[in-house]
Amino acid sequence: MTIEHDFFGILGSDDAGEVYWSDTAELGDQDVQIDLNSPDEDSVAVEALDIAAAMVNALEELDAQARESLVADLSAERSVTNAYITTELEEMDPEALEDALIWDSGDKQIDFLRSIQLQRVGFHPHHFRSEEHFAVLEYSISPDETDALLVVTIDVHGDPVIISVER
Numbered sequence: 202m203t204i205e206h207d208f209f210g211i212l213g214s215d216d217a218g219e220v221y222w223s224d225t226a227e228l229g230d231q232d233v234q235i236d237l238n239s240p241d242e243d244s245v246a247v248e249a250l251d252i253a254a255a256m257v258n259a260l261e262e263l264d265a266q267a268r269e270s271l272v273a274d275l276s277a278e279r280s281v282t283n284a285y286i287t288t289e290l291e292e293m294d295p296e297a298l299e300d301a302l303i304w305d306s307g308d309k310q311i312d313f314l315r316s317i318q319l320q321r322v323g324f325h326p327h328h329f330r331s332e333e334h335f336a337v338l339e340y341s342i343s344p345d346e347t348d349a350l351l352v353v354t355i356d357v358h359g360d361p362v363i364i365s366v367e368r
Contacts, residue, residue: 203242204220204242204245204247204250206247206250206251206254207254208250208251208254208257208258209222209237209250209253209254210222212237212242212245212250218240218241218242219238219239219240219241220237220238220239220241220242220245221236221237221238222236222237222238223235223236223237224236226257226260226322228260228261228264228319229261231318231319233260233319233320233321233322234320234321234322235257235260235321235322235323235324236321236322236323236324237250237253237323237324237325237326238323238324238325239325239326239327240327241327244326244327245326245327245329246326246329246330248329249326249327249329249335249357250326252326252329252335252357253324253326253335253336256322256324256336256359257322260322263322263336263338263355263359264319264338266355266359266361267319267338267340267353267355267361268314268315270353270361270364271314271340271351271353271364272311272314274364275310281351281364281365281366282314282351282364283310284366285349285351285366286309286310286313286314288349288366289313289342289347289349290309290313292347293342293343293346293347294346297343297345297346298342298343298346300343301316301342301343301346302316302342303315303316304316313342316342317340317341317342317351318340318341318342318344319338319339319340320339320340320341320344320350321337321338321339322336322337322338322339323336323337323339324336325337328357329357332356332362333356333362334354334355334356334362334363335355335356335357336354336355337352337353337354337355338352338353338354338355339351339352339367340352340353348368349366349367349368350366350367350368351364351366352364352365352366352367
């Protein structure tokens with residue numbers, strides 16, 4: 202069985218039943234990996250694919266919303282965003298960090314968040330009708346220098362569900 206969608210094309214499943222699609226999209230002057238996967242095609246609604254396609258087409262706005270949630274997280278008592286920034290500022294090679302920070306307004310945390318690069322957006326359309334993550338946005342300050350990612354997980358409405366760090 203396959204699913205046909207105007208944006209994603211024909212989505213078939215592999216032998217295990219998993220549905221997978223991948224491509225790249227442009228965001229400013231960089232390429233962002235976009236993928237969509239589901240453990241089985243029976244759990245993928247066309248409406249979920251439509252929402253994922255709309256989010257890909259509005260990648261700049263999706264990125265801006267995620268960055269706003271990172272700025273808002275800075276004021277939290279146990280800020281994951283602040284911990285990520287502090288760790289990267291301490292652990293990165295100073296020269297690499299200087300190259301990575303493309304903003305210099307005097308507010309190091311905000312400059313850092315403006316400088317991180319969106320690396321990947323992963324969609325999980327099988328979570329369409331649940332409170333679980335619908336999309337995961339992965340950011341890095343310097344993909345060549347660090348494996349640490351600042352991850353913003355959003356729901357089907359584009360609202361942040363959780364902010365985490367992956368190493």
